[in-house]
Amino acid sequence: MHSVAKSIDMLKAVLDGKTYEAVAQTFGMTRSAVEQRIKALARDVQAVVGVEGVDEDVMPTAASMRRWKESYLEALEHYQPERASGRRGRNAAVTEKEIDLAVDRTRRMSRCPNRDVALLLVLFASAAKPLEIARLEVRDYLHADGSVREESILRPDAAVNGKARPLFFVSAKANAAIDAYLDERLRRGHGVTSMASYRGLDPASRLFLTDEGKAMPIRVRKKDSRCHSHCGLILDIYRKIFARTGIKGVSALSARRTVAQKLKERGTDDKNIGRILGLKEKNSVRNLLSNRPQPLKAMVKELI
Known part of the structure; x- marks a missing residue:
């Protein structure tokens, strides 16, 4: 130390x-x-x-x-x-068994289990960064009729690099966890409206809220004509989630490697892995080329 x-x-x-x-x-x-x-x-x-x-x-x-x-x-x-110090190898993915263990321990030990389980699974289902997840809104996940937007878009104002990219909600595990959390929000009156659309939730409210039902604070700083944003709360939530699991060397950033490796094993080309993860540099992703390209939705379906 x-x-x-x-x-x-x-x-x-x-x-x-x-x-x-x-x-x-x-x-x-x-x-x-x-x-x-x-x-x-x-x-x-x-x-x-x-x-x-x-x-x-x-x-x-x-x-x-x-x-x-x-x-x-x-x-x-x-x-x-x-x-x-206990971090696994740079390219090592988190296993399904480890994810299931993390979900189980989060359910038993978290003060806000429905939200934290949903946060955990969304991380591994979408490969979005914590700040991007903190910026997600109800309308990014739901259609007005209350159905899930399986093929969504990470809005430019939500993406860390300011560029829109595909966002998929096609994991049965992750969707079930998000739905359970949204049901809890309705019961607790967090971000609700009198309208029947969007399951009675405010579509512009954040998808994930604080324990008290508030938007997670995002600090914005301006420097050299650039704006820098940071959400310390969601980083702390993820840190606590992984600390509870007892799994050595796992962090929020491990999810991006896990998704990239799974997509690589499915033969997804580097261009599409880059699109899904929002990576600008080609050498940031090592993958296998696909001989028979699939639709992006099919590539990411049931990653967890």
């Missing part, structure tokens, strides 16, 4: 503008050793917590880290080294 704390101090020094050479002199280490430790920590933070504006598989540089300084500092606040 002391070693990790030292690496965090080094990373913060670089974020503040110090060179690797200057940091090396301060800590009595070689420049290359300092650079390796800082980049390893930065990538771990990207993968375990997620750094807004930075894809989890991108190799950080001093310039890029300084550009996203506030995002890295925000992520460090939610970084737990004890979870990172």
Whole structure:
């Protein structure tokens, strides 16, 4: 733990503008050793917590880290080294057995079990990022007649990269969990209307709410004509969900690798995996090419 704390101090020094050479002199280490430790920590933070504006598989540089300084500092606040140290291999997927175990323990241990089980399963069914899930609205999941929008769209204002992409609700497990949570919302009067459409829920209300029935707060900062958003609450909810499971090395970002690997095993091409996960770089996804392309809906059906 002391070693990790030292690496965090080094990373913060670089974020503040110090060179690797200057940091090396301060800590009595070689420049290359300092650079390796800082980049390893930065990538771990990207993968375990997620750094807004930075894809989890991108190799950080001093310039890029300084550009996203506030995002890295925000992520460090939610970084737990004890979870990172047990993290599974970079490309390892979470198994069906582990997901089922996580669901069972979440049901038994959460203060808001219906919501948290739905949050957990949506993560593994959609590969959306936590901030994107926090931004989902009832109308993204439901049609006005109350039926599920199996082929939906992640709105540009909900997507982290600001670009719309396909969003599918075709997992029977995830849909059943969301429906159970929405039924609870109706009973508790959270985000309801007097209209019969959308199952009596406000279509513009967030799909997932706080325990008290409020929208999860999203902090927006503007820097260099760019707006940076962060939802610390949903990150904390996911952190607690995975902490309860006792499964080593699993974080919210593990879901994206799980979905990518399952799609790869089904022969989905890299272009469509990129579309589903919202990845800009082709080398962010390694997959098998499909000889017989399928509709996107069929590719993601019953991922969990």
